Amino acid sequence: MRMVDVITKKRNGKELSEEEIQFFIEGYTKETIPDYQVSALLMAIYFTGMTAEETARLTKAMVDSGETIDLSQVKGHKVDKHSTGGVGDKTTFIVGPLVASVGVPVAKMSGRGLGHTGGTLDKLESIEGFTIEMTKEKFIENVNTHKLAVAGQTGNLAPADKKLYSLRDVTATVDSIPLIAGSIMSKKLASGADSIVLDVKTGSGAFMKTLSESEELANEMVSIGKNLGRNTVAVISDMNQPLGFEVGNANEVKEAAEVLQGKKVTDLRNLSLELASHMTVLAEVFESYEQAYSTLEENLDNGKAFEAFRTFVQAQGGNIDMIDDLSKLPTSKHHIDVKAEQDGFVTEIDAESIGIAAMYLGAGRATKEDQINHGVGITLRKKIGDSVKAGETLVIIHSDSDQPKDSINKVLASYKIESSPVEAKKLIYKVIK
């Protein structure tokens, strides 16, 4: 087989066979096929797309290119959740304990990575003493005992995806739905879950800006999951503004803990319940979504979910005092009110700009070497639809500098205030099974 023939076939809009896709992924991983042929193929895929079968073959080949995590020692049906990424998204901290509270095991592998705020691991490390360092045996034991554990990603999972992602980044081939779907799903599948719930964000703060793109991506991922024998459900949720009110690290943990204690942070609570409901139905703990939803809601209100969270934090060495008294979580030196300059209604909040403002404060990493500052962040006081008077606080900036000018400007620019209110956005646009 010659790579140039594989490229030609794809360029001509034909479907690549399992052998052809394996040939390309294996060759690329082993470096017998050069970057320049792969980038030409990626651009051809950008233009001609891939069928559902092809995308599944690509995903499988990427999974097969490296190690996979063996969770067979974990008892019960393991469900993983993945979000395509948004600002203020701390659902993992709620969904994990919530699902654990009804006995569904969550064995979560998570990363740090770059971003406006830290990754799941960084955020959890806001809690003094919390560690993700443990042996594989301890990890499995924790999941079996407490139904929830979070570890740093180990092993060489889907190395072909890593190589392809770096190449796509510099060859303008990131924005291809089959390639995005394959990339996400290859990592999820290598992580060993039995079923997967995907939270596909849509809107100005999401990677996918329009509902139709988000739907396309969701369909593609669900189709890959099914093709490769995993039950997969995708929820398309709104990311036209940050989720909840807190953006940062410690403050996001705090907000999640409050929701776990029954606090009604509407969008965050409802989305968490939605995701957890699908997860527990897939795990066959409940027969219907409605049954799942109402039981899970109870567990938020009766303290069971919060208790699961406490147990989990303790099991991983976290200082439980910080959870029992959330005011003990790290915070910043200064808290600066950013005030509205005019009367009106909030009609837009550019989530990405809020994220960047938080990164300026030190909440996220621009380069791998950057250190996370757990105490800094942003608290929104007004969200889309709220009325506001000139001089009222829009946002509180938690900063270690007393004049975080760049963040203030970024926050102010992200708010659009108009004389008439807009219709509230939906939280959940669609569920794709």
Added chain:
Amino acid sequence: MRMVDVITKKRNGKELSEEEIQFFIEGYTKETIPDYQVSALLMAIYFTGMTAEETARLTKAMVDSGETIDLSQVKGHKVDKHSTGGVGDKTTFIVGPLVASVGVPVAKMSGRGLGHTGGTLDKLESIEGFTIEMTKEKFIENVNTHKLAVAGQTGNLAPADKKLYSLRDVTATVDSIPLIAGSIMSKKLASGADSIVLDVKTGSGAFMKTLSESEELANEMVSIGKNLGRNTVAVISDMNQPLGFEVGNANEVKEAAEVLQGKKVTDLRNLSLELASHMTVLAEVFESYEQAYSTLEENLDNGKAFEAFRTFVQAQGGNIDMIDDLSKLPTSKHHIDVKAEQDGFVTEIDAESIGIAAMYLGAGRATKEDQINHGVGITLRKKIGDSVKAGETLVIIHSDSDQPKDSINKVLASYKIESSPVEAKKLIYKVIK
């Protein structure tokens, strides 16, 4: 400027500016831009195309990437001719002397390269003693004195084109009209002619199989020439069967010499007159095409064109006896008649297969290291439209082996003989100015 942004822009179907194209070509030539970004851009160009201005910018940048040949010491208006390549195409040997016979200087740079038969240089080397080795001064002097000289290509012409061509070959990005047009024109423009006549072949034996593709390529090249200040005319001519009757090296020189002596090899003579007429009109030797055509026709019939050929061969050290007695040109050991197996009319001759059959005999090079055998080749006795009886000779194979089985089979398979004749193909489909 970042290459990824240039790729994104092209991928999105936008026009690249002069600066962007220069950036990419310069960076690629100097190896500051890697192959994998260039191949992604090439694939994006394959899908989104280029405007006429962009293609001209690309061509100019490729010319500027290396040296250009300075023909300013050559007196008069220099016209070059380029063919996109076909089987049996020996028009260069006729057109050069013909144009020289009316005082138009032809300073021809030519290559060897790979192919079914040799390149222009290889074919000329069929003549004992003929050499293309001469100083630049001698070359210019020969052109000024005899109006015709042929030299091997020297200097680093359009190195960006060479690099791009190698990359296109392995990334399935050869078949892009703007890239093909830019590649051909960059080499022609670097060779220093004032005007250019292009012979764009169309049909089964040509790179462009359909008239519409050939027209597209011709239009693109004429537009590049004009954009960059050179008068350019393209003639679209038939390549559904070999041109003339001879395919090889020495036998092609022989056939050309016969046409120069007035022999009526219809397609070869008429195409040569067509191309030479446009060249001499561009050189402003004649006011009209008709005037040019009739004078040039006279010069074929009155011996002037042949005399120009003799002078040229002598000036470059060729044994003139071989030209005055063409039977002295090299020939092969065996001459094998390939006979028709049925009665009927020749309706197709696959030119490419005839070319491959000649290559099998040793007339061309499959790899750079191969040696040309000047005496071998193929003589067609029947062309499209001819009636044929079973047992009549279709083709004579000139071979050093007495059983050139592969060539015989290839030749037989290339002929289609049917019970009813087909309409004769046009020789000249279109002239684009």
